[in-house]
Amino acid sequence: MSQFTRYLAAFADGLDQYRIQVSESSPVELAQRAIQASSEMRYSPIMPAFLSRGAGPPEIPSEVKSVTFVFSTAPYQTLGSLKPLLASDELRLIHFTLGLASLVFLNFNMERIEDLCDSISMFPLEHWPVNQGMVRVHEIVKKIPEKTCCTHEPVIQLPASFHPELRVYAEQIAASLQALWASYETYFKEERNTLRQIVAQANSLIEHHTELQQTLANNAGILEQKKANAIRAGLVEISAALSYAVTQGTSGSLPVLSSRSPFPHHSLLGIGGAVRAITKYTRSLERAFASRSAYEVITQRYSKLQLSVPKMLSAYNSGPEYKFPTSTQQEHFDLGPDCPEQDPIPLIAHFSLRHGFMESKFSVTAASEALTAESMPPWTLMTLSHEIMHSRVRSIFHALFGKTWDDAAHSVLSENEYDEFKSWIAAVEPEQRMNLRSSLRNMVLVFCDAVELLSNPVDRADAEEAEDEDLPVAKLSERYSRHKYMAIELMVHFHDYYFIYARQPLPYLMSIWASWIKVAPPYARPLEYLTRSLATVASGTGLDKKAAFDQAKEYFLEAVDALKAAGTTSPLYEELQKLLLERENELRAYFEACYYLIDNVRLFFASGTISERVDALRFDPLAEGSTSPEDYGYSIYVYGEGKPVSPVRFALASLFKTLKRNHEIDDTQWLSAWNLMVISS
Amino acid sequence: MLNPDFLDRTYTAEVIKTKLDAYDIFKTISELILDSKTERYSDEFSAISLCHGFATSPRSFHRFPRIVRLPNGTELSIPRQKLIRGKSVYLYDVIVGHCKHHVVIAVPFHDLAEEVFQKIDQSLAGKGTRYEKLDITALVIKLGSSGEASLESAKGDNMLSLAVTRCHLAYADQQNKTSHLQQIRMNGSNLGLTEEYKLLIRSVLDNSQSHWTVTPIVLGFALLANGVRKSSAITDLHGNFKLWIAPGLRRLLRSFSLLAALESIEKVTSTTSNLPILRARSIREAEE
Numbered sequence: 001m002s003q004f005t006r007y008l009a010a011f012a013d014g015l016d017q018y019r020i021q022v023s024e025s026s027p028v029e030l031a032q033r034a035i036q037a038s039s040e041m042r043y044s045p046i047m048p049a050f051l052s053r054g055a056g057p058p059e060i061p062s063e064v065k066s067v068t069f070v071f072s073t074a075p076y077q078t079l080g081s082l083k084p085l086l087a088s089d090e091l092r093l094i095h096f097t098l099g100l101a102s103l104v105f106l107n108f109n110m111e112r113i114e115d116l117c118d119s120i121s122m123f124p125l126e127h128w129p130v131n132q133g134m135v136r137v138h139e140i141v142k143k144i145p146e147k148t149c150c151t152h153e154p155v156i157q158l159p160a161s162f163h164p165e166l167r168v169y170a171e172q173i174a175a176s177l178q179a180l181w182a183s184y185e186t187y188f189k190e191e192r193n194t195l196r197q198i199v200a201q202a203n204s205l206i207e208h209h210t211e212l213q214q215t216l217a218n219n220a221g222i223l224e225q226k227k228a229n230a231i232r233a234g235l236v237e238i239s240a241a242l243s244y245a246v247t248q249g250t251s252g253s254l255p256v257l258s259s260r261s262p263f264p265h266h267s268l269l270g271i272g273g274a275v276r277a278i279t280k281y282t283r284s285l286e287r288a289f290a291s292r293s294a295y296e297v298i299t300q301r302y303s304k305l306q307l308s309v310p311k312m313l314s315a316y317n318s319g320p321e322y323k324f325p326t327s328t329q330q331e332h333f334d335l336g337p338d339c340p341e342q343d344p345i346p347l348i349a350h351f352s353l354r355h356g357f358m359e360s361k362f363s364v365t366a367a368s369e370a371l372t373a374e375s376m377p378p379w380t381l382m383t384l385s386h387e388i389m390h391s392r393v394r395s396i397f398h399a400l401f402g403k404t405w406d407d408a409a410h411s412v413l414s415e416n417e418y419d420e421f422k423s424w425i426a427a428v429e430p431e432q433r434m435n436l437r438s439s440l441r442n443m444v445l446v447f448c449d450a451v452e453l454l455s456n457p458v459d460r461a462d463a464e465e466a467e468d469e470d471l472p473v474a475k476l477s478e479r480y481s482r483h484k485y486m487a488i489e490l491m492v493h494f495h496d497y498y499f500i501y502a503r504q505p506l507p508y509l510m511s512i513w514a515s516w517i518k519v520a521p522p523y524a525r526p527l528e529y530l531t532r533s534l535a536t537v538a539s540g541t542g543l544d545k546k547a548a549f550d551q552a553k554e555y556f557l558e559a560v561d562a563l564k565a566a567g568t569t570s571p572l573y574e575e576l577q578k579l580l581l582e583r584e585n586e587l588r589a590y591f592e593a594c595y596y597l598i599d600n601v602r603l604f605f606a607s608g609t610i611s612e613r614v615d616a617l618r619f620d621p622l623a624e625g626s627t628s629p630e631d632y633g634y635s636i637y638v639y640g641e642g643k644p645v646s647p648v649r650f651a652l653a654s655l656f657k658t659l660k661r662n663h664e665i666d667d668t669q670w671l672s673a674w675n676l677m678v679i680s681s
Numbered sequence: 682m683l684n685p686d687f688l689d690r691t692y693t694a695e696v697i698k699t700k701l702d703a704y705d706i707f708k709t710i711s712e713l714i715l716d717s718k719t720e721r722y723s724d725e726f727s728a729i730s731l732c733h734g735f736a737t738s739p740r741s742f743h744r745f746p747r748i749v750r751l752p753n754g755t756e757l758s759i760p761r762q763k764l765i766r767g768k769s770v771y772l773y774d775v776i777v778g779h780c781k782h783h784v785v786i787a788v789p790f791h792d793l794a795e796e797v798f799q800k801i802d803q804s805l806a807g808k809g810t811r812y813e814k815l816d817i818t819a820l821v822i823k824l825g826s827s828g829e830a831s832l833e834s835a836k837g838d839n840m841l842s843l844a845v846t847r848c849h850l851a852y853a854d855q856q857n858k859t860s861h862l863q864q865i866r867m868n869g870s871n872l873g874l875t876e877e878y879k880l881l882i883r884s885v886l887d888n889s890q891s892h893w894t895v896t897p898i899v900l901g902f903a904l905l906a907n908g909v910r911k912s913s914a915i916t917d918l919h920g921n922f923k924l925w926i927a928p929g930l931r932r933l934l935r936s937f938s939l940l941a942a943l944e945s946i947e948k949v950t951s952t953t954s955n956l957p958i959l960r961a962r963s964i965r966e967a968e969e
Contacts, residue, residue, distance in 0.1 A: 053799060053959065084954040087807030325857045503858035540858075608856030608892070615855055617894050624918065624963060625851030625896025626863065633919075637959045 004057040004670040006095065008067070008104065009034075009043035010135070010257070010268055018135040018257065020067060020128070022046070022060050022106065027265060042260060044252075044269035045372075046095035046104050047673050049079050050086075053637055053664065058092035061107055064130050068108050069101035069256055071124040073187060075273070076640035076681035078103060081119040083639055096677045098371060099252040099261075099269030100187050101126070110141060121145060124186060124254050142254060144186070156181060156195055159202040163213065166206060169235040173202050176242035183250040188276055194283070194346045201345055201362070202238055205231050234361060241348035241363035248350050249275040263351075263371070271351065271371060277680035278349040278366045281381055281647040285388045286346060288499075288613035294392060294605065296339035298399035302436040302604070307332075309439045309600045311424060313450050316545070316596040322603055323542030324503070333607040347391060349384075359387035361394075374672035375658055377514035377568070381651040381675070382500065389495040393488055396605065400441040412477040413445075421445055422470060436604065443600055445476060448483035450593040486528070490594055493536040494601045499614050500648055502627035505537040505552075507652065509559035510659050517570035530556070530576050531587060535594030539602040549591050553580060566661045616646040623649060629656035636664050636674055640681055647679045682929050683720055683733040685774040686759045687743075687789035692776070694787035694914075694922040695798055695957050696813040696940065697805075706808065707732070707779035710786060710801055714775045715763075722934060729934055730779040735772035736797045737765060742773060742790035776930065780937040783813070787924055787933065791965050798958045811952035813940070814920030817900040820949045821848070821885050824902075828873020828882075832942045839906040841942055845872045847901025847915055849963065850881060856892040868901065870910075898963045904939045911935045917964040920957035 009030050011019040019039075023030060027043055034041030048058050072078040075096050082094065093106040103120075105113070110127055113120070127141040158174040161167055177195055184192045212228045251261040252270025261270035310316050325331070345362060352358070352365035359365075364387050370379040402414065413421075417438075424434060424442050449471065501508040512533055516522040522529040534552035541548055557580075560573050579587060617623045621643045622633035632653035654675050657663045663671055697706055707730060711717050717734030747759040761772040773793050778785040786801060788794045802810065824830050828845035847868040854861070865881060872878040884891035901923075903913035912935035915923040926933040944950050 052803065053795075080954055084809045084811055085807065088803050091806055324859055326859055326861065330856070498858060504860075606858070608858075611858065612855040612894075615853070617853055617855060617896070618888075623896075625853060625894065625898055627853055627855070628860075628863075631851070631962075633960050633962070635959055638955045641953060641955070 004048060004051070004665060004667040005673075006046050006048065006060060007043050008046045008095075008268060009041055011037065012040040012042075013037075013134075016137045018137065019133050020064050020130050020135055021133070022064055024057075024060060042267040044097060044099060044261075044266050045669060045673065046097050046269075047670050048092065049094045049096045049103070050083065050091040051636060051665065061093065064133065065107045066109060066130055067128045067135075068105040068113055069126045069128075069254075069269075070103040070105065070120050071100050071126075071187065071254060072102045072120065073123065073189075073276070074640065074644075074681040075102035076678045077642065078119055078123070078640075080639035080641045082116065085116055085119065096673065097269050098266060098271045098274040098673055098676055100250075100272030101252060101254075101256060101269050102273045102677065102680070104269075126254050126256055140255070144254070153192070156199045157203075159199060159206055161206045161210075163206075163209065165232060166209060166235060169232070169239045170202070170206060172239040173198075173235070173242055176239070176246045179246045179250060180242065183246075183253060187253065187272060188249075188279070191276075191279060191283075194279075194348075197344060197346050198238065198242070198348070200343070202235065204343075205234050205238075209235075237360060237362045238348070241350065244350040244352070244363075245275070245348050248272070249279075263368070266371070273680045274371055274676045275350060277647075277676040278351070278364075278370075278381065278384060280644075281384055281651070281679055282347050282349045282364055282388060284616075284647050285385060285614065286344065288610050289392055290341035290344050291613060292333070292607055292610055293339050293341040293395070294333075295395045295399045296342065297333055297336070298396065298437050298440075300339060301336045302399075302440065303438075305436040306433050307436040307439065308424075308434055309436075309443045310596070311427075311442065311446060313446055313593060313596045316592070316599075318542055318544060318548060318595070318599050320542050322540065322599045324540045324602075324606070331606045331608055332604050334609050347388065357383040357387050359390045364388060364391070370672065371676075372669045372672055374675050375654055375663070375668050376672075377511065377655065377658060378518040379672075380511075380515070380655045380658075381647070381679070382511060382655055383515065385500040385648055385651075386492060386496050389492045389500070390488070392495055393491040396491065397484075397488065400437060400444065412481055413473060415473075417441060418473045418476065421476070426470075440600070440604060443597065444484075444487050445480055447487055447593055447597040448480045449476065450596075451483040451486060451590075452479040454589055454593060486532075486594075487597060490532060490535065490598045491601050491605075493532055494539055494598050494605070497536045497539070498602070498606055499611050501652065502611070502615065503540070504628065505555040506559055506562065507629050507656055507659075509533060509537060509556055510563055511652075511655055513556075513559060513573075514563055514568050514659055517568075517572050523572060526572065526575055527579060527583065527587060527590065530579060531590040531594050534587075534591055535598045538591075538595055539598040540606070545588075545592050545595055548595055549588055552591075556580075563659065566659055568659065614646070614648055616649070619643055620646040620649060622653075629653045636671070640678070644681060645678060650678060651675065683718060683731055683776075684928065685733055685776060685789070685926065685930070686761065686772075687774050688926070688928055690789040691915075692774075692787035692789055692924045692926050693791045693794040693958070693961075694785055694924045695794075695920060696922060697784040697786070698811055698813040698952050699782045699784075699809070701782065703779055703782050703784045704730070706784050706805060706810070707777060709805060709808075710777050710784065713801065713804055714777070715772065727780050727937065729937060731930055731933065732777040732779075733930075734775050734777075735761070736775045736788065736793065737763065737770040737772055738793065738796060739768060739770050740792075740796075741771055742793045743771075776926065776933060778930075778933055778937065780940075783937060783940055785922075785924075785933065785936060785940075787926065791961070794958050795961075798956060802956045811954055812920045812957050813950055814918070814953050814957065815900070815916050815943060816949055816951060817897045817916065817918060818885060820900060820902075820943075820946070821845075821882055821897050823946055823949060824873065826873075826879045826882065826886060828871070828878055830946070832945055840908075841938075842905045842908075843942060843946075844870075844903050844905055845878070845900065846870060846903050846913055847899065848872060848878065848882070848897060849899035850885070851896045851898050853894040853896070854892060855894050862893070864898075866899075870903075902939075904935070904942055912939045914939060915964065917957075917961065919955070919960040920953055921961045921964045923964060 009021045095104040124144045129136040129139045161170040209231045247262045251259045252272045347364040351368045353368040355365045356367040373379045538548035538552040629652045634653035711732040714734030719732040722729045776787045832841040849866045852862045884895040901915040904911045
């Protein structure tokens with residue numbers, strides 16, 4: 001395996017005495033050397049940017065005479081504009097990084113740097129002259145471009161609270177916002193708008209809390225107290241996420257030696273570029289989904305639309321109306337008036353070793369492993385889309401079950417919801433007319449009830465006896481609470497499959513089964529995971545349940561064979577194939593329940609207008625008119641030229657190359673950094 | 682007269698464009714190729730330099746060797762072979778043409794182009810090399826449903842026109858996410874004269890008319906002077922060209938008129954610093 005990743009290390013030999021080393025050896029060796037020399041060492045990976053096809057990694061210069069850091073906010077495009085200007089021996093000396101100093105030039109003197117001003121003068125830069133390995137600290141050149149924009153940008157009004165319980169959070173949020181506001185001016189201008197939205201959210205929470213405090217002062221009940229607690233928890237989350245955004249996103253800014261990154265393995269340059277990548281990834285999806293809010297569509301349209309979903313799960317057999325339309329007919333979700341997101345809550349994106357890929361109300365985290373292994377299936381940014389889809393599905397549940405995130409009602413299901421469910425079930429007509437919002441809610445309840453019965457089969461006689469009785473609200477609520485997660489996961493799967501994987505069964509199945517073999521739950525509950533994946537690729541086929549299962553099974557076996565052929569193996573695959581052989585009836589029973597749910601989700605939540613925005617086919621310079629990852633023009637020898645890529649399509653194409661063992665080089669860390677660098681641009 | 686060995690093949694080409702005269706680039710490339718011979722052609726409007734030589738490779742890019750009988754009666758095996766530093770290598774044509782700020786480089790095999798063009802790109806590093814490419818969607822729109830456009834001739838006496846001879850369209854059903862239709866390929870001497878072409882490119886001309894996102898990914902076109910076909914080329918989105926060069930390289934000479942004609946159409950040509958051959962999937966498939 002060729003090693004393309006390099007490490008730029010700065011050893012502090014004394015006050016203002018820094019020894020520079022560029023090394024291809026393991027950073028552990030560098031750390032060991034620093035311990036032996038009792039010196040502090042900071043280092044970051046740097047990647048040679050211009051590789052030649054078929055050639056190995058470029059040689060490291062025998063002597064480092066200077067290091068120039070260019071803080072390009074669009075390094076992919078900057079590389080594209082630099083390429084024709086650099087001689088072949090210079091091309092070898094250009095590196096990209098995961099830091100805010102996104103480009104590092106070795107051995108370029110200041111005169112040559114000035115020559116390249118057309119490409120880099122719009123970005124801050126820092127130039128370190130080096131003599132016999134020592135940085136000439138007092139000769140360091142720092143340049144910040146003059147602000148050309150003279151338009152007056154309105155400043156943000158920081159949130160404040162005098163309430164003793166909220167003061168600390170308001171202060172922390174204000175301090176973080178201030179730090180980010182200043183940093184984004186130079187390193188991430190467009191993200192200032194997000195700060196405005198966060199301020200609005202924080203202010204609204206504080207205001208809401210103040211109102212609740214007044215109610216509580218009048219001896220209000222436990223509900224108000226729970227709401228107040230939920231609001232505080234929300235502020236804590238915003239505060240914590242912003243704090244991470246500051247420490248991860250702003251360290252490594254100019255001057256480089258003044259701020260140490262919290263990531264020890266990126267201690268010299270930080271990971272500001274990678275944070276910008278996951279933020280851009282998140283924003284691109286948020287923008288697409290904000291164009292048509294699920295919450296608004298459900299509450300404005302579906303609550304008035306008289307349309308029902310089948311209530312008899314056992315009799316559900318899909319049909320042509322469930323098929324993805326083949327004509328110009330629009331999806332249900334896209335009909336009616338515009339429903340843009342009213343108060344979008346932007347997710348604050350950061351990396352986390354502890355949480356891995358995770359989403360919550362105000363933030364989303366990417367696994368820190370992605371910094372070095374994004375190009376591998378378990379750590380691909382495609383998982384970030386899955387987390388962001390959770391946010392979308394949460395808003396669907398809020399709209400269906402009439403609860404907002406800070407709602408703290410006593411019961412899981414309201415009396416009204418239960419009554420509607422009861423009358424729907426009891427109706428003699430097979431499809432009682434009722435509004436679609438209620439129908440969809442009932443569908444989720446039917447699904448949860450069915451999964452409960454599948455998990456705990458009862459005697460036929462008992463079941464027949466029970467059929468005559470109403471399911472009490474407590475029992476229905478319990479079943480809903482127990483199996484809601486599966487309904488959520490299925491909805492997320494659908495959103496992932498349809499919007500992110502552009503409804504391509506093989507790439508989807510290969511991707512999820514390549515990553516699921518690396519985590520524990522699929523080993524613990526293989527039947528559930530297998531069923532979920534089969535139902536997902538069956539959705540929208542319109543096939544009857546038997547044929548849908550058979551086709552999904554074929555897709556699954558083909559995907560597993562393709563993974564094995566490309567060298568991805570796991571004993572879990574054998575276990576799943578055994579399940580398909582030996583427990584097919586059981587699988588089919590679970591599949592039918594999942595198919596019922598996901599097929600109806602497909603019918604009412606697929607949106608052509610949103611998916612068009614996610615794909616960005618007309619704008620993505622690498623797209624070549626297709627959503628297929630195989631047609632996408634992903635290449636490590638191609639550099640940016642103006643238009644940005646669609647982050648989702650780019651990440652999917654990279655993942656597919658990994659799954660097919662088709663990457664041009666075999667250096668996971670280099671490829672991961674490349675992907676993050678391109679998306680950050 | 683320059684007479685390449687692989688006249689029976691469509692050549693893979695790229696076009697380098699410089700701000701000033703590109704003769705230096707032409708000279709640098711000519712010096713890279715083996716046994717190069719240069720000839721100059723001129724008319725009252727432009728001077729064209731053509732250089733023919735060979736690229737050496739131990740790899741065989743041809744399927745079968747061909748034996749040709751030379752005028753002196755001797756037989757020659759094509760591709761030629763040569764012993765270089767004790768190793769036998771094949772010699773394949775490399776043709777370089779220069780006219781004003783354009784340099785065209787052409788070789789007879791796509792795989793060979795991947796090797797040769799990369800070497801040339803490396804040797805030109807630092808010279809501000811940029812490759813010309815066409816916005817083929819814009820060109821299809823400019824040519825309209827007739828697939829034809831009249832152009833101004835530099836000489837003023839000829840009626841120049843462009844006609845579409847090949848069109849590969851990628852279809853994406855982003856609204857409904859179906860994959861029932863993914864690509865359509867058409868070729869012919871003048872597609873614009875067919876109803877089928879008009880129908881198929883309707884969504885390119887007006888994307889509100891269909892739920893398909895239709896992207897032209899390969900386009901072939903011919904330059905006609907007073908209705909007589911003078912030269913033709915196929916290109917993709919990235920600046921890869923396929924040229925039929927013809928004996929005596931007459932068609933290659935005329936390709937410079939084709940480039941000039943294309944440049945006279947507003948917002949159709951642009952340049953890229955990316956080496957086109959590294960992104961040549963669609964045009965390669967088109968050839969296969």
